[in-house]
Amino acid sequence: MFNGDSNSNSESLLFSLTTFTTALFVLEFGADKFVDHTAIVAARTGVSQALIGLLTAGAEWEELVVVVASIARHRSSLAIGNIVGSAVSNILGAFSLGLLFYKGRDGLVFDRSSRIYSALLLGLTVVVAALTAWKPADRGVKRAVGGVLCAVFAVYVASIAWAISRGKITAPEGSDSDSDSDGGGDSSEATSDSDEEQTVRPFGSSVDSTPARTNGNLETSPLLQTDIQSPTKPRRNRPPRHTLWYHAAMLIVGFLAICASSYQLSYAASAIVDFFGISDVLFGVVVLSLATTLPEKFIASISGLRGHAGILVANTVGSNIFLLSLCMGVLWSSTDGEYDGESVNNVELGVLVGSTVALTLTVWFGARWSRWIGGAMVAGYVAFIVVEFVVVRKV
Template sequence: MSLPILFALLLGGFVLLLVTADYLIRGAAALARKWGVPKLLVGLTIVAFGTSAPELAVSVDAVLEGQPDVALANIIGSNIANVLLILGVPALIFGAIGVTTPGLRRNAIVAFAATVLLIGLSWDGLVILRDGLILLAVLILYLLWLYRDARKPEIADPQIAELTDFEEMEAMPHSWLRIAGMILIGVIGLPLGGVMIVKGGMGVAYAAGVPPAVVGLTLFALGTSLPELAASVISAARGHAEVAIGNVLGSNLFNILAVGGIASMVGDIPVTQQFFTVEFWLMLGTTGLLALLIFMRTKLNRFIGFAMLAGYAGYIYWLARLTLG
């Protein structure tokens, strides 16, 4: 295929992925409510998993297409971008993002622990079915923990509140026909968007002589993180910037535990040696830095936002120099 066609395939895949992921979440959530499933269970399963639907579609398809290293690169790249870019932008624009919201400390600890777990499971150079089962088991334990806390009226966790507030989503379907249509669009469009992104991105990578893992760390990671970026900027503009931190922690958790778990159950994922040189430690460092800021109750001001964005720009520049010489 020519480069224009490959770029069109890539861009069209991102648009299709983001639109159909939203359709699938709203349709599935509406269906569950029609069947009488409690809001809390719907929020902690369908809505929570939906936040990582783009990463899941791309990572699973990468494994199926014979590019398993791209799956792990997408997870790592998305988590790095979530902290440095997704939080850096609203912090730089609006400043003073609070970190004292209830539940943030707990979620920061779990996100850091999940990052350590992923690195540990990758230490032998391969993430396999057994590792995927471990990641999913940890995810289930975490969701049970959230479920237990959510049932206690004295605990006010905005992360849980947001997950269970899905009925406020725009154009939430109510009729059986609309619900079925949205689910069908999501079920068909989500994997199709993943296929288009992987095929288009890999084609561009081969044409430009860029290693597939680098594409996963940058292009795929940025594209699948667009919903989080939009959500964080909108939240900050509405005066609820602290919600962005909870979203990032939740997204990073699900990227590791859900996306990593499911992708490694589809096929074995080899771990590129470069990940042990830079990427794993950058992901661990950024997650640890965010956790430290939360525990120190240090607001994300414009200086910190600028430092985050500068750090991300420096990382992308380093990758470009390393790849292109």
């Protein structure tokens, strides 16, 4: 598409870059609407708030749509690069910011559920990395493995729902893209609905924003926690400002915005890759993954600043479990593990496993050195990007 004169090529590149940038804003808008109104619809219809909170705390629906759009456009190499690159970026580029932004005197304290889920993520990452590097003689094997990964995600969600129903854990406080950006009517509507049933509060909620101290240690929010009403502030019984149909319609609008923007991202990314002649994997691992994980970086920074260690872990761990189970499962089920171009190599898989090991060790043993670890992770992420361009892919 870029075989014309230089002016035509420049205009095509400018259009692709503009489309890519615009799609990011639409993606953020769609994610906010989808999360906010899903929570309200769940409260109105009696669907489990805990399950809704889980799916919005660590779900990467925009990444899934990017993967599906890439597969539809026969750019499966872009999809595998985006999955692995986003998983690395969630740890080295987002979790690290949360560690750096923490301002408390004492080190971050990670609760038992944070440790459990970080260990589960490590196990899943090792298995998926090994399967990614494995090239079976029978192409149908990867399709079957993809189906198993999708089933693993379903079991993961079901197990969380069961544990919540048994009272073993509680619902998430934050969400993947849930922020104050929705503003005004929707946030007040969520507050109104919470008078009848618990809802997932926006991340910037002031409720339980000050960590409590237990036995002299700073106790941060758990990985999955409930919305607690302040005893000094009476409940306000206000009628809902909008009907259920309004919130259902806005939920659909948000989801359609996610789908449309993700398709635009995939299309624009393919055009940019073709123009510069770089590989789909490189663009997916570095540029596309960096762009699509911007919401995670924002949430991680704020959670670290406010001392919400549990939300920091939930944001990272939940996102990576989503990527490596559902997104990778859909990719392998659709392609048999055969890509239109290159695949990720052992260096990139090694960085993925190594960064996950670093996250798990930090949650289990390294909380007191969290700020130093965060700085090391950021430096490692910059080094990873440089090595990708200069050594691994040799652009």
